[in-house]
Amino acid sequence: MSTPAELRAALVDRLTGDGVLADPAWRAAAAAVPREAFVPEYFLTVPASAPTAYAPVLHGDPGRLEGIYRDQTLVTQLDGHLSPSDVQGAAVGAPSSSSTLPSLVLEMWQQLGAEAGHRVLEIGTGTGYSTALGAHRLGEHNVVSVEVDPGIGARAAEAIKAAGYSPTLVIGDGLAGYADGGPYDRLIATCSIRYLPLPWLHQVRPGGKILATFTGWSFAFGLALLTVTGPGCASGRFLPGHVNFMVARPHDRPPRQPITLLSGDARPSEIDPTILSDWTGKWVAQLAAPSAEIIGAGEQQILVDSATGSHARTAPNSDGGWTVTQRGPLRLWDQVEAAIQAWRQHGAPHQQGFGITIDGDGQRVWIGTEDGPTWNLPI
Known part of the structure; x- marks a missing residue:
């Protein structure tokens, strides 16, 4: 053994x-x-x-x-x-x-570009394993980790101490960061977010890096590395691969209500609904309908908007294509169709072809360059 x-x-x-x-x-x-x-x-x-x-x-x-x-x-x-x-x-x-699986934890620490002497804020202590890795590599006095769950945080603190490390551990809302330990050179999040919390942008120094996974209520995910360009401002690119994390609790979707698929306006769909089963295809659909949840699989997709009750559903038809039925103030499938078509017109890249800009006008995800197709994140 x-x-x-x-x-x-x-x-x-x-x-x-x-x-x-x-x-x-x-x-x-x-x-x-x-x-x-x-x-x-x-x-x-x-x-x-x-x-x-x-x-x-x-x-x-x-x-x-x-x-x-x-x-x-x-x-x-x-x-x-x-x-x-x-x-x-x-x-x-x-x-x-x-x-989280060790390969991803270690890959993300390396993608962050954290080096000895860098001061790092970690959002989500979890078990404490990632925190201990950071403390070993960077020096325990340079690592601050925030955990929202007191029970999880207490167990992590015991394990980290037993392993011989003493970073700064905070119980609190990670989305608020921890200003007392800043400014930071790097920030790494081990939960996913719908949009980047503004406190993070003000606690990381200009030129510093933020590594975070973006998601939405359809649970499509994209890992982005951003550079802080000024107070409240940042820009960056999404990275290769397929990364997902549990959603930060305040960013999680509201409780799902019973789904009643009422009648609505029907028309032929201009796209194959199975594209929403593709990693990046689902990501694009989520950008287009950020308050909707995507349910279903293959040719039978259902979108339900949590804010308005709007819904859309697709099904194959006898002509070899697909029919979409929509109801409510938001035409969800219209939004998804337009986004998927724009993505395809730009070569249908994986998420590494996407970027993100955050400034006083909001938070925007785009394809290729900032002049390409753009979607606003819900903040």
């Missing part, structure tokens, strides 16, 4: 071989920080369960350590309060906290 140190070394070797750990300093951090100290127990998805169920893996269970050192995200809390030791057998619930 392998020891934790052996499992950790094997993980570091795999991530190095995969090209994730290109920076020797971050490789040393990954080799030093014991993930098992931060994830003593976790949930694993029960295969083929519907609705999705989660089985607890507790201290002493066979395979627990091997699971910790696989490159996988480990759910550590359900429904905002259930930990693995709180349940007997499999439980159904919504994941509300997790330990």
